[in-house]
Amino acid sequence: MKLLSSTERADPRSLQLLKRLGFSGYEAAVWLELAQGYPATAYQVAKRAGLQRANTYRALERLCELEAVTVVHDRPVTYAPADPKSMVGRLTTGLAGECDWFAGQMTRRMQSRNHGSIRTASGAEACLEFLRQELGAATRYAWIKGEGTTIRSLAEDIEAAVLRGVEITVIAFGPWRALRRRFASCRVYPHEGNGARLTSATDALLTLARDGRSVTTAVFTDAPTVTSLQDHALTYQLHSYLLHEIFLAELAAGPDGAAIAGELKRLRSLHRPPGMERPLLGDAG
Numbered sequence: 553m554k555l556l557s558s559t560e561r562a563d564p565r566s567l568q569l570l571k572r573l574g575f576s577g578y579e580a581a582v583w584l585e586l587a588q589g590y591p592a593t594a595y596q597v598a599k600r601a602g603l604q605r606a607n608t609y610r611a612l613e614r615l616c617e618l619e620a621v622t623v624v625h626d627r628p629v630t631y632a633p634a635d636p637k638s639m640v641g642r643l644t645t646g647l648a649g650e651c652d653w654f655a656g657q658m659t660r661r662m663q664s665r666n667h668g669s670i671r672t673a674s675g676a677e678a679c680l681e682f683l684r685q686e687l688g689a690a691t692r693y694a695w696i697k698g699e700g701t702t703i704r705s706l707a708e709d710i711e712a713a714v715l716r717g718v719e720i721t722v723i724a725f726g727p728w729r730a731l732r733r734r735f736a737s738c739r740v741y742p743h744e745g746n747g748a749r750l751t752s753a754t755d756a757l758l759t760l761a762r763d764g765r766s767v768t769t770a771v772f773t774d775a776p777t778v779t780s781l782q783d784h785a786l787t788y789q790l791h792s793y794l795l796h797e798i799f800l801a802e803l804a805a806g807p808d809g810a811a812i813a814g815e816l817k818r819l820r821s822l823h824r825p826p827g828m829e830r831p832l833l834g835d836a837g
Contacts, residue, residue: 566580566584567580567581567584570583570584573640573643573644573647574618574643574647575615575618575620576611576614578603578607578608578610578611579611579614579615579620581601581603581611582597582601582603582608582611582612582615583615583620583621583633585597585600585601585603586612586621586631586632586633587633587636588600590624590630590631590632590633591624591625591630591631591632592630592631593628593629593630593631594608594609594612594629594631597612597631612631615631616631618643619634619639619642620633620634620639620643621633621634622634669781669782669783669784670779670780670781670782670784671779671780671782672777672778672779672780673777673778674775674776674777674778675776676772676776678776678778679758679770679771679772679776679777679778680705680706680770682768682770682778682780683706683709683758683760683768683770683778684706684709686760686762686766686768686780687706687709687710687712687713687760687762688709688712688713689762689763689766690713690716690718690762690763691716691718691763692718692719692762692763693718693719693720693721693762693763694710694713694718694719694720694721694760694761694762694763695720695721695722695723695760695761695762695791695794695795695797695798696710696720696721696722696723696758696759696760697722697723697724697743697757697758697759697794697797698723698724698725698757698758698759699724699725699726699749699754699755699756699757699758700724700725700726700727700728700730700731700747701726701727702755702758702772703722703724703731703758704730704731704734707734707735710735710738711735714735714737714738719739720735720737720738720739721738721739721740721741721798722735722738722739722740722741723741723742723743723794723797723798723801724740724741724742724743724747725742725743725747725748725749725750725754725755726747726749726754726755727747728740728741728742728743728747741798741801741802741804741805742801742804743797743801744800744801744804744812744813744816745801745804745805745809745810745812745813746804746813750820751828751829752829753829755772756771756772756773757769757770757771757772758770758772759790759794761787761790761791761794764787764788764791765782765783765787766780766781766782766783766787767780767781767786767787767790767791767794768780768781800812800816804816
């Protein structure tokens with residue numbers, strides 16, 4: 553028996569389209585032949601198309617799995633093609649989802665291999681928008697360190713994150729008690745046990761880390777700026793830094809808190825370089 557090529561039985565454009573939808577060349581040829589006349593048995597399809605019978609059976613089984621073909625009768629087993637519009641719609645929807653997954657996976661891998669991404673912006677609104685975006689993207693946890701009044705400007709976003717099941721931890725300078733009342737479902741600690749403002753940088757900086765994926769720091773000076781690191785080598789280091797801030801806050805809140813706060817003050821005066829904040833704040837330091 554002469555075996556016809558797929559291009560001899562169907563137009564190349566239809567074959568290529570079905571291949572793009574995930575069909576093999578044989579499956580595409582079988583489907584197009586079945587569409588010429590149905591219901592039909594595998595034997596009839598193979599004979600009409602000049603295809604090998606065993607391969608035609610396998611192709612029809614696969615097409616049934618794809619819901620591109622349905623079984624009409626059992627004895628003998630006959631087949632019919634699915635409605636073309638429904639089939640194409642279903643397959644393209646599934647393919648679009650797979651493509652989105654693939655693009656997301658590869659983007660994350662490429663960012664990781666290429667040291668992630670760094671975003672920057674200027675202006676007070678841009679600073680708040682970056683922070684709101686990061687809170688909106690949080691899925692597991694978010695750690696926030698900053699001055700209490702600035703943190704309150706993110707109140708709605710923090711509360712929305714809590715409602716999604718995100719665990720929020722806040723290390724606050726200044727009015728931390730008001731934050732604890734406002735965010736009763738969050739862990740709110742005064743910085744180093746008392747929330748005392750240490751330098752002019754205390755009021756200017758707000759840092760947010762989330763999910764082990766990103767760290768965003770806004771500087772609210774006369775010329776506000778914000779920097780966000782995503783999947784960057786520094787992300788882990790900065791998460792570790794904030795985690796140790798949480799450790800210190802827990803210790804300072806314990807029975808030996810006063811002694812710990814005093815020791816931290818001594819260590820700061822011993823090791824902190826004078827004017828360390830000046831490169832950040834300029835003349836404000």
